[in-house]
Amino acid sequence: MSKVITLANQKGGTGKTTTAVNLGIGLAAQGNKVLLVDADAQGNLTDSLGYQEPDNLPVSLATIMTKTIMEEPYESDEGILHHAEGVDLMPGNIELSAIEVSLVNTMSRETVLRSYINSVKDKYDYVLIDCMPSLGMMTINALATADSVIIPVQAHYLPAKGMTQLLQTIARVRRQINPRLTIDGVLLTMVDNRTNFAKDISFVLRRDYGDKLRIFQTEIPLSIRAAETSAQGKSIYAFDPHGIAARAYEAFTKEVLDIGEKQHKRQHQTNLSR
Numbered sequence: 360m361s362k363v364i365t366l367a368n369q370k371g372g373t374g375k376t377t378t379a380v381n382l383g384i385g386l387a388a389q390g391n392k393v394l395l396v397d398a399d400a401q402g403n404l405t406d407s408l409g410y411q412e413p414d415n416l417p418v419s420l421a422t423i424m425t426k427t428i429m430e431e432p433y434e435s436d437e438g439i440l441h442h443a444e445g446v447d448l449m450p451g452n453i454e455l456s457a458i459e460v461s462l463v464n465t466m467s468r469e470t471v472l473r474s475y476i477n478s479v480k481d482k483y484d485y486v487l488i489d490c491m492p493s494l495g496m497m498t499i500n501a502l503a504t505a506d507s508v509i510i511p512v513q514a515h516y517l518p519a520k521g522m523t524q525l526l527q528t529i530a531r532v533r534r535q536i537n538p539r540l541t542i543d544g545v546l547l548t549m550v551d552n553r554t555n556f557a558k559d560i561s562f563v564l565r566r567d568y569g570d571k572l573r574i575f576q577t578e579i580p581l582s583i584r585a586a587e588t589s590a591q592g593k594s595i596y597a598f599d600p601h602g603i604a605a606r607a608y609e610a611f612t613k614e615v616l617d618i619g620e621k622q623h624k625r626q627h628q629t630n631l632s633r
C-alpha cells in the first residue's frame with residue numbers, strides 16, 4: 360500500500376525541498392519505491408535533483424495537470440524522470456504558476472493533483488509532494504491528495520502565527536475534501552545547536568504543540584554541507600555521507616518509516632475487526 364506525504368509550510372525557506380530530497384532518497388535506500396513530486400513553481404526540487412533548467416523540460420507536472428483538467432489521456436509514466444539514487448521525479452517548473460491561476464475556474468479544482476497521483480501511486484511505496492511556500496490552490500491540491508503532512512519548521516523564529524494558519528488550513532481540507540488526512544509531525548530544521556535560541560525554540564515548540572502534534576525527535580542541524588547539497592544534484596548521503604546532516608536525515612527517515620509501519624498495523628487490525 361502506498362503512502363502519500365505532503366511537505367508543507369507557507370513560510371519560505373523552511374527546508375521543505377531539502378527534506379523531500381533526503382527523506383525520499385533515505386526511504387529509497389531502505390528498499391522503498393519512491394516518487395518525488397515537485398509541486399512548486401520555483402522548480403527547486405527538480406533543480407536539486409540535477410535538472411538545472413526545469414523550465415526547459417518538455418513534460419512537467421503542469422503538463423500532466425493540464426491534461427487532467429482537459430480530460431486528455433496521458434501515459435502513466437509520462438514525464439517521470441529517474442534519478443541515479445533510486446527515486447523517480449515528476450518535475451515541476453514555472454508553468455505551475457499558470458496552473459495555480461487556471462485552477463480557480465476549474466471544476467473539482469481542489470482534486471486535480473489527486474486524480475493524477477491516484478493514477479500512478481500504486482507503483483510506489485511512498486509519494487512525497489514538495490509544496491510552494493503558500494497556502495494557494497497548489498498547496499490545497501497537495502493536501503487534498505495526501506495521507507499525511509510533514510511540516511518542516513526552521514528553528515530561527517517562533518512559528519506560532521504561521522503554524523496556526525497552516526493547522527487551520529489542514530483542518531479545513533480534512534473537513535471538506537480529504538477526511539483521511541493526518542499530520543505525521545513537525546520537523547525542526549536548520550537547528551544551530553551552538554545557540555541557546557535554537558534550544559529555546561525546540562523547547563517552546565515541544566511545550567506548546569507537543570500534546571497536539573508529534574514533534575519529531577530528530578532535529579536537522581544547520582549545516583553548510585546541507586546548504587551546498589542542493590547545487591550538487593544529489594542527496595546529502597551521496598555528498599557528505601558521514602556529516603551531521605546525513606546522520607540526522609537517516610534518523611528522521613527511520614522515524615517516518617516507524618510511523619508508516621504503525622499506521623499500517625492499525626489499518627490491518629481495523630480491517631480484521633470489520
Ligand SMILES: Nc1ncnc2c1ncn2[C@@H]1O[C@H](COP(=O)(O)OP(=O)(O)OP(=O)(O)O)[C@@H](O)[C@H]1O
Nearest residue numbers: 371372373374375376377492549580581582585586
Ligand atoms: N540543514 C540545513 N542547514 C543549512 N542550510 C540548509 C539546511 N537545509 C536547507 N538549507 C538551505 O536553506 C535554503 C532553504 O531550504 P529549502 O529550499 O529546502 O526550503 P523550502 O522550504 O523548500 O524553500 P521554499 O519555501 O522556497 O520552497 C536552501 O538554500 C537550502 O540549501
